Amino acid sequence: MILIVIIFLALLPTIGRSHCDTMNGPVVTAARKALETGNVNLVLVWVQTSGEAEVREAFLKTLAVRKLNPEVRELADMYFFENLVRIHRAGEGVAYTGLKPAETKPEPGIEAADEALRTGSLELLKRHLDESIHHGLAEQFERVTARKQYAPNDVEAGREYVKAYVLFIHYVERLHEAAAIPAEDHVHHE
Template identity: 50%
Template sequence: MKRTKDCFKGFAAITFLALAILLTPQTSLAHCDTLDGPVVVEAREALAKGDVYPLLKWIKAEEEKEISEAFIKTMAVRKLNPEAQKLADMYFFETLVRIHRAGEGAPYTGIKATATGETIVAKADQALEKGSIDGLAKAIATHTEKGIRERFNHALETRKHSQESVLAGREYVKAYVTFTHYVEGVAQVVGGKGHGAEAASPAAHKH
């Protein structure tokens, strides 16, 4: 009987935490501050093509001048030699990600090698690429499905028009960030280490 109550309490706690995450903006769960994240990936392409325009959607209008100037400086320095190019590129990545994070209201703690919660974020990216959320929706709790589908559909729709203008691009980025932060937060709660550790503890199974 006690074991049943303990299991119920554990389930209730997870449900409560999941709902709390669904109702709270997930600004701290971004993966845009990583070398394999969408901001840096697109920044690499922009530097290779010498075109800053595609990057403007990741920042606010008032930050365009700073990013454009940083881009010009980076393009000039990276022509010197391979080592200079590497340093210049990292300088630009740091600048772009820092400003993007500030626009999200999130702290900037440097660029990381890989994303936290990489698997779930990768699934979110794949869902947008494939145009289907089914695989991701099945991996999380049933009661979160409605919220996930709403954010996915909005991101997918805005993505179709993201290259039409900077304004449309920013609308997509906003929807993209909301979508990916949402699913990442849910996944971290549903598969939380804390609950797993409790379940594995002998004390949790006493009768």
């Protein structure tokens, strides 16, 4: 089971549909709290050292103008959220594509990982990962075995087998590599 968790954590940085760029994700949630309390340190943990000065500057600008009126406050907060998430994503080595609405659903694995952290229990996450990995393995395996028996002179059928074989082997290889490499090796460091 722990191997499955390692695989999931190793693959997390490569998942395109992150939830760090949603209005109810952990980065914007921390940003709201930082603005409420005036404590920039609550968001600095979400950025690399190289982005800290830019976040501090955006934070101070936001605090300075958000007091003017509710419309300005909303605009200033969005300015801060956008910049913070952009800098956070850059630190992950991922392109920033804008803030997503709060109702944007992350990958089920991300939801299960957040739930594990919220509850202090890995059970739901382990079940989810077990199901996902077993389903993926079975699907790839069935695809390759269904194409394994082909007539020696049927080159197209042989190519279909080889294509399925390569996909299966690469799938297993990625799972194995993810299990063997600590997750932090997949995250961009300064």
